[in-house]
Amino acid sequence: MKSVRAELERAKGETKAAEERAAKASELNALKEAESMRKDTEGNEQNKALEARLVEQTREVDAARRLVQESEQLQRQLDERQSRINELEEQALEAESMRRALHNQIQELRGNVRVFCRVRPTENEAAVKCAPDGSSLNLKRVEGKEDAAFEFDRVFDPSAKQEEIFEEVSQLVQSALDGYKVCLFSYGQTGSGKTHTMLGDGNGDMRGIIPRSVAKIVEASQKNAHKGWSYTMHASYVEIYNEQVRDLLKPGSSHSDKHSIVHKNGVTEVSGVQREVIDSVESAAALVRRASAARVVEATNMNAQSSRSHTIFMLYIVGEHASSGSELTGCLNLVDLAGSERVGRSGAEGARLKEACAINKSLSSLGDVFSALAAKQAHVPYRNSKLTYLLQPCLGGDGKTLMFVNINPENTSTEETMCSLKFASQVNAVQLGDGKGAQRRITTKLSSKVEKKGDKEKSKSDKSERKSKDKATSVIGERKRKATSSTDEPRKK
Numbered sequence: 001m002k003s004v005r006a007e008l009e010r011a012k013g014e015t016k017a018a019e020e021r022a023a024k025a026s027e028l029n030a031l032k033e034a035e036s037m038r039k040d041t042e043g044n045e046q047n048k049a050l051e052a053r054l055v056e057q058t059r060e061v062d063a064a065r066r067l068v069q070e071s072e073q074l075q076r077q078l079d080e081r082q083s084r085i086n087e088l089e090e091q092a093l094e095a096e097s098m099r100r101a102l103h104n105q106i107q108e109l110r111g112n113v114r115v116f117c118r119v120r121p122t123e124n125e126a127a128v129k130c131a132p133d134g135s136s137l138n139l140k141r142v143e144g145k146e147d148a149a150f151e152f153d154r155v156f157d158p159s160a161k162q163e164e165i166f167e168e169v170s171q172l173v174q175s176a177l178d179g180y181k182v183c184l185f186s187y188g189q190t191g192s193g194k195t196h197t198m199l200g201d202g203n204g205d206m207r208g209i210i211p212r213s214v215a216k217i218v219e220a221s222q223k224n225a226h227k228g229w230s231y232t233m234h235a236s237y238v239e240i241y242n243e244q245v246r247d248l249l250k251p252g253s254s255h256s257d258k259h260s261i262v263h264k265n266g267v268t269e270v271s272g273v274q275r276e277v278i279d280s281v282e283s284a285a286a287l288v289r290r291a292s293a294a295r296v297v298e299a300t301n302m303n304a305q306s307s308r309s310h311t312i313f314m315l316y317i318v319g320e321h322a323s324s325g326s327e328l329t330g331c332l333n334l335v336d337l338a339g340s341e342r343v344g345r346s347g348a349e350g351a352r353l354k355e356a357c358a359i360n361k362s363l364s365s366l367g368d369v370f371s372a373l374a375a376k377q378a379h380v381p382y383r384n385s386k387l388t389y390l391l392q393p394c395l396g397g398d399g400k401t402l403m404f405v406n407i408n409p410e411n412t413s414t415e416e417t418m419c420s421l422k423f424a425s426q427v428n429a430v431q432l433g434d435g436k437g438a439q440r441r442i443t444t445k446l447s448s449k450v451e452k453k454g455d456k457e458k459s460k461s462d463k464s465e466r467k468s469k470d471k472a473t474s475v476i477g478e479r480k481r482k483a484t485s486s487t488d489e490p491r492k493k
């Protein structure tokens, strides 16, 4: 019985152990299952994350593709616009070149040597009567001498304002920017208004031709910058006194300083003379003020503030057009001559007599140059005086000159006025220029940067110049025809 009981106990123990093993096995299986489920879940989440990334990347790729398409489209538009800009620039260059050719031919039609007469105001009895046509005047002379009539390109009566005077010369000033050698000078007896005309007073309405011209050129050059032109401008200011050159910009300079006048590429240079950069209207005005203060002013019997020297403001202009390789070199000389009165009348003695003789010599040399030009002589005596040698490039070839003859209308100055008007008539008889200037002025200089497309550009530039010239010639032909029947075109006698 005991053994059966023991056997039963043992069997119970084994059954319990077996049950425990079975429970553990089932627990293990459950754990394995749970682990496998966990792994499955983890894999799904990773997949989902991967899918989400894939979707995101696909979206990014689509966006990038759209961007590429958009940028390609923008590039196409940019190329189209660039080619339109090139086309417009070419047209602008052609139009500019035509404007230059036309402007020059109009100037030549008006005459490359012009004479304007300006009569200064007076409160005394006047011997000069200006005609209403704006181009002629009558001079009543002393008893026993016949009255004289004169005709010039323009005659300004005493009421003419500084602004009106400048308006008439501003087109000529523009020619310097277009690459021409231009000279404006004022001639006349002491006190007749030469300095008033050329320099004037202050910064306002009384400003004369010099400050107004420089302002116009600086402003016009800034405007041309939008058309691709860049300009470099330098100015010198000298006086010629007793045939000696003095630098008005160099402090402490004297007449004994040695300066020689040379012509380089058609432009006058005076050795050892200061050349200052002009980059604004203000810098030009400051320079003009400095030079005016340095002028030699001496008293004579004729005028308590009489200038006994010729003063010359020289503006050198170099314009460059980078994309076409065009280059222009112009210069503007603005000259205030010394008084032209005769020695006997001014009562000069000693040093004044020497001054008067030097002044007369250079003015008569100027007259000789104009006589030779008027007679179309082979030899023109430019070298006979410093003044004429310095102005040589403007007084010949396609240079342009405008002379103001300033007169004092008072009875007491009649004979001086007669001399001035005769001299002016002699100058008025000169004809310069062959009408081919506009084409010659532009020299095409290709920089290394544009050298590759150089031939193409050059032929474009030549073609554009030729076209402009042809158009200009036909328009001018038309103007010439009209000019014969119209009174508004200035006359050349």
Ligand SMILES: Nc1ncnc2c1ncn2[C@@H]1O[C@H](COP(=O)(O)OP(=O)(O)OP(=O)(O)O)[C@@H](O)[C@H]1O
Binding pocket: 119, 120, 121, 158, 188, 189, 190, 191, 192, 193, 194, 195, 196, 197, 303, 305, 306, 307, 337, 338, 339, 406
């Ligand atoms: N058109 C004018 N309107 C008003 N004032 C004038 C005019 N012309 C000359 N004047 C005045 O007459 C005076 C003499 O003129 P200005 O100094 O210009 O003569 P000038 O010919 O230059 O003499 P100089 O040969 O001695 O230098 C000055 O006071 C000037 O302001």
